[in-house]
Amino acid sequence: METAISFLPVWIVMFPMFMTLVIYYVEQRSEKMRNALSVGTSVVTFLSVLMLYPYMMAGEIIEYSMFQLLPNLEISFRVDILSFSLALLSSFIWMLVSIYSIDYMCHEHGCNRYYPVLIITLASCMGIFMAGDLFTLFVFFELMSLISYVLVVHEESLEALRAGYKYLIMTIIGGLALFFGIIITFELGGSVSLGGETLITVPSTLAFFAFISFLIGFGMKAGMFPLHVWLPDAHPVAPSPASALLSGIMLKTGAYGLLRVIFHVFSPGLLQEAGWMIILAVVAIITILLGSAVAITQDDIKRRLAYSSVGQMGYILLGMSIFTERALIGDIFHIFSHAFMKSTLFLAAGAIILKTGKRSIRELGGIGRLMPFTMLAFTMAALSMIGIPPLSGFLSKWTLSLGAMDAGLPYYVLVLLVSSLLNGLYYLPIIITAFFGAEPGHEHEQVKISEAPYKMLIPIAILAVSCLLFGLLPTNLPFDLSRKAADFLLRGGF
């Protein structure tokens, strides 16, 4: 039994990878089978992750080493509470998105390419979260980054190809920086394993280079200023379910990597002593303000959401630069709540675009009366984004603010609030036009716009309700997980 559990991480990563091949084989014959298998795979992956729950709650750490490539360089898996939290979140959202995809993608071309890629990205994402050392993490990180290119360019329009090219270039730069960082870490620490001792213990020029390299590598993925430029291009052009995953989950891999780097490669004490965290803090503040301010000027709904993601990732980056416990709880909880909020927003926007074909916010007048449930979900997530109680965004912002105050940094709170106001300024007009705005006159086209099909509505509804439930609900699984993970990182992480 013990060995079976320790094999579970490998199973979670390898199962979707294997299923990709199966789907690839099956899809030549039956579309229905393909859809069913995709959903099935993501459901099984989610359940497999869920099976780890009792072990994680007992504080166990599951390790499994697959094989050694070179001395001290191996492919290994390691699941602790932080990995588990993110893997659970990701597989949950993946499951909902793959259900959503069935109806969304049925009007699209190239589904036979979309589904296998969706599933193999899931596998690589699980690989990132469950990696036991930097090398494994790097391998899966690159795999995910490169494969999600296929999702970005799915539309095959000129715009998509351009955005995809930019994404690819940035990804490669990030990957190389990451590689550089890992090499230095290996040189300084003699190992790249994430489980054991802190790898770099002495601040030196070389260590600083490593830190900067990690910052570039993971920060690129997390949409950190000034490396965010690919994000507002790449996320809107992808099909909506893919945008939801790109914004909701894949950005978080960057944040996850940085958390690992800060707490396992370096240590908070070292980073504070060396004063390197100030770089991350400054960049995060710029990211927050820039993302929020630019979002206001965007008219394309998905582009606005993408810029909003930039701002929100700034919160997460800012949160990890403060080493108080509450800030870290808020930080990890914001990963959760942003994933719920942003996937709701993108999926709802996708439903609207699918039904109306309109992406411009000015044209969305009265859509709330035609698609009440979709817009209600959108509203819930948007209000959560602004930080209105009792939604989950409020709780994460609240905890982050208290954490910043614990560290004696009231200006950070001010930044958070200015950004919240800007969030309000760009989300409220969408909601207000949708519910109270005049409908554009249909003189020529009398197309009746109806509510989205239920297979799309259910995932949206589940996510929107999550935004509400994980706000002020007393038994709050994501909050418990964040608290445990923060505790683990600060006390048991090294």
Next chain:
Amino acid sequence: MEFYLLFILSCFIVAPFLPRLSEKRRRGVLVMLLCLMIFLAFYNLSGVELHDYSVLEELEAMGLAPLAFTAHPYARMAVFGFLLVGALALMYGLQVAGPKEQAVSLVAIASAVGIALSANFITLFLFWEVLTFSVAILIMLKLTPHAVSMGCKFLIFHIVGGLLLFLGIVQHHSASGSFVLEKPAAGLLFFVLAIAFKAAFLPLHVWVAWGYPAASHATSVVLAGLTTKVGVYAVARILEPHPAIVLMGASMAVFGICCALLQKNMRGLLSYHIISQVGYMVAGAGMGGYYGIDGSLLHVINHMLYKALLFMSAGAVLLTAGTEDLHDLSHHQGDKQVLSLWRVLPVAALGALVGALSISGVPPFNGYVSKYLLKKAMYGAGPAETMLMLASIGTVVSFCKFCYFAFVKGRVPLQRGLPVSMQAAILLASAACVFLGIYPHVVQKILPYHSSLIVYNAGGIVSALTFLAVGIAVFVVLKKTLDRGINLPAWLSVEQSLYQPLAFSLKACCHYITTFDSSLNTAYEKAGGTARILIEKTELFDGAINEAYEKSGDLARRLADRTEQFDGALNEAYEKSGKFAKQLADGTQAFDASLNEAYESSGKLARRLADKAAQADDTLDDLYEQSGQRSRSLWDRMRGRPSDWNIRNLNFDSFLIALMLGLFLFILVYFTGIR
């Protein structure tokens, strides 16, 4: 306490389903809730003790505080007002308000009650935001573009206020470590600002004039009662008494009156009066002391009553006459036979009169009581006292204007009758105004400091009547001017001079940042371009190297040609020398033959010698063969067995490497298939 929470909860639960019910059922539910509200208001009035109550204790572990409720003495006053006026407003809108408006009104009233009862900042903030959103939705539900844009402005204003409150609470918590609702330990500035938004402090008052006149006539009654009064309650409850607050209140009172006099729109006028009256309350709360607080909170209740009454009257005019513009009402061109509005709308006119007398502080209406207390509190407060007196006179003047132009001079044909529920609400509210004026002791038990409510003495009545007389006199003098209307230049408006530049600069800032962002993008692209140019240069350099090789190749070929020529010449020279050599060889041959002969003779001797040597050689050969055999067997042993090279010895690692390689190949295949 549980009753009150149950009420709040039932409002929140009922509201989403209300629009789906049939007309009849909806009214039934509303009447039930209405009765419940009136019951709760009077239950509270009886002075019965209300226990503290808290739910969701688990939130404590999440760094928050449980939702806790307590009946603070100030809260009881506010709750009484909110419930009573809420009930009247709901009754007013029973027949005319849309189902969604009714539902959101319920939420707004419930959240106002929630704010009043909250025991800690978390609960306060929660209901604060709910109130903000529900009021904004109430304004926007009119669905006209004007109402929507006003509601949007309102919402943004109050979101800023809410965020400031958030900041204040966070600072307070980090300084004091507790969320209990008390005077803030830190972040006072943010609390003041946050409350300033809700209580419409100058120059943040603009939302009152934006929001209230824009809403539909049924909902503006609900609005008139809630938002600003919540602000006043928060001033009394959270802020310390301070002379600056008194001064702010007094200037709000004067400023509100001045603006109200300029208004042409009935509800616009009333909205500015809200600012003015809230000024009185803020001044009282800022003074502190028994009379200050009691007067202020009593004024909250009274003001809610008569302001709701006035909004009801204005709404009745709007509903029946189709306009609320005082100028249009009094200068209606057409049939001269049309009667004055007070004759055709007696109930509305009565309501307006009672409301006007109340707000002017004329005995025996309720405004007199609270203004009397406030006057007592303000005694000796310096300039503020004088300002409030001026404001009192201004109030009389503007309400003369209100009643005179709307009901006496107003002659417009009615488009429809006044529904029963509206009439009933107006009459009830009027009765309440008079009742509270004549018999104010009913609220004695819930007054926080139990001030004496024996207010009818000669001095008070005389001064109140003096204000009334002066006000009417001023109105008579100014009648013509007020009729024409006074138009101030646009730049004088706070909105134009302060908020539009602010909004513009914010927008400009955002655009600037967007430009920065796109320039960042361009910079990356330029860097890419530079890299490409660099690569092209490298290619040129590469070409040059190639050329150099080619040139050197040419050189080498020419060199080779030369070498060939040289070679030919050499060849010729050799051939020539060959002939000479042949001749030489012939000579040598002859010499050789003679030499051969000589050798043959010596050969015989040599053969004999060779035979001897051969014998010795045979023995040596045998020796070599023996040693050869020995070394061959050693070689055999040194060579490996071929059977060792077997597939079984390929281990699992190699297999996995192969698998990974295959995977990457698969990806590669994918990439190539994209375009």
